Amino acid sequence: MxxxxxxxxxxxxxxxxxxxxxxxxxxxxxxxxxxxxxxxxxxxxxxxxxxxxxxxxxxxxxxxxxxxGERQADAEQRVSVKHLQGAKVWKPGMVAVVNTDQGQRQVTVLKVGKFMVTVDTNHPLxxxxxxxxxxxxxxxxxxxxxxxxxxxxxxxxxxx
CATH class of the missing domain: 3.10.50.40 (Chitinase A; domain 3)
Incomplete structure (x- = not known):
């Protein structure tokens, strides 16, 4: 077949x-x-x-x-650290999972604040x-x- x-x-x-x-x-x-x-x-x-x-x-x-997909230059987004899944402590360069309207998505952590994190929403690959x-x-x-x-x-x- x-x-x-x-x-x-x-x-x-x-x-x-x-x-x-x-x-x-x-x-x-x-x-x-x-x-x-x-x-x-x-x-x-x-x-x-x-x-x-x-x-x-x-x-x-x-x-x-x-x-x-191709990398999108304008793919940075600030999200609450509580929405990141995959670790307890976040550092730049780490890959996290977030839930979106289209399902789970991998993002790369760029900057970490106390309550908010800046992520790159491009897939890591x-x-x-x-x-x-x-x-x-x-x-x-x-x-x-x-x-x-x-x-x-x-x-x-x-x-x-």
Whole structure:
């Protein structure tokens, strides 16, 4: 079965920076799952996986525009320190998680005050060319419920 819109894809990945250093991986762990064609995965990854099948392994280098986006110069924002998740004491350069109307988002701490923090709302990997080593662990037809919800359920996917 090949990857196309309406298929649930399970995959393992290793994310590398411009120097080839590993930034993140799920190798040795359970594969992640997503519903192909429903905006649940980076556009560049979906394009690279289109037409691939279970067992396929390959690497793809993608521009920022197809992964975490270009860096936005005007992306600084002041927020209350109580909204930051991930640590008790904050220092410039640390990455925090904040809840937004669009869900959780990673931000980078720029300045720390007693009650307020200035953060960069660009994703920490925005503006970078990244390489993904991908292995397709499984491909199956999505259920009607998964299509209605717009995401994969079960192992590696969303749990309600």
């Amino acid at each position: 090949t990857i196309a819109k309406g298929k649930v894809v399970q995959l393992t990945y290793t994310l590398r920076d411009e120097q080839g250093d590993v930034l993140e991986t799920n190798e040795g762990s359970a594969p992640i799952a997503y519903l192909h064609g429903y905006n649940g995965m980076m556009v560049g990854i979906e394009k690279a996986l289109e037409g691939k099948a279970e067992g396929d392994s390959f690497s793809v280098t993608l521009p920022a525009s197809e992964t975490y 925005a503006g970078r060319e990244l390489t993904f080593d991908l292995t397709v662990a499984g491909v199956r037809d999505a259920t009607e419920e998964e299509v209605a919800h717009g995401h994969a359920h079960g192992a590696g996917g969303h749990h309600h």
